[in-house]
Amino acid sequence: MTKCPFCKGELSKKTVTHPQVYRGKVYILENIPAEVCSQCGEVLLRPGVLEKIQQLIWSHTQPKRTAEVPVYDLAEIN
Ligand SMILES: [Zn+2]
Secondary structure (H helix, E strand, O other), X not given: OOEOOOOOOEEEXXXXXXXXXXXXXXXXXXXXXXXXXXXXXXEEEOOOHHHHHHHHHHOOOOOOOOOOOOOOOXXXXX
16 A cells, blocks of 8 residues: 655545646546545556546547636736
């Protein structure tokens, strides 16, 4: 059993949804295998998963579906 590299908490295997920004576009990736820290909530992607994500985005693979993403600009909030 591996421990969280930040707080040494317990990691549990989960699938997560992860937003990835590439060239100003947001890509949402679902069901990513990851380890999530039960203590601080840190999400650690399994080895090789990030490469798989990049491959998917770079190869312009047809996505399962597309979604509208709300965008907020904090420079406009006083
Ligand atoms: Zn942690």
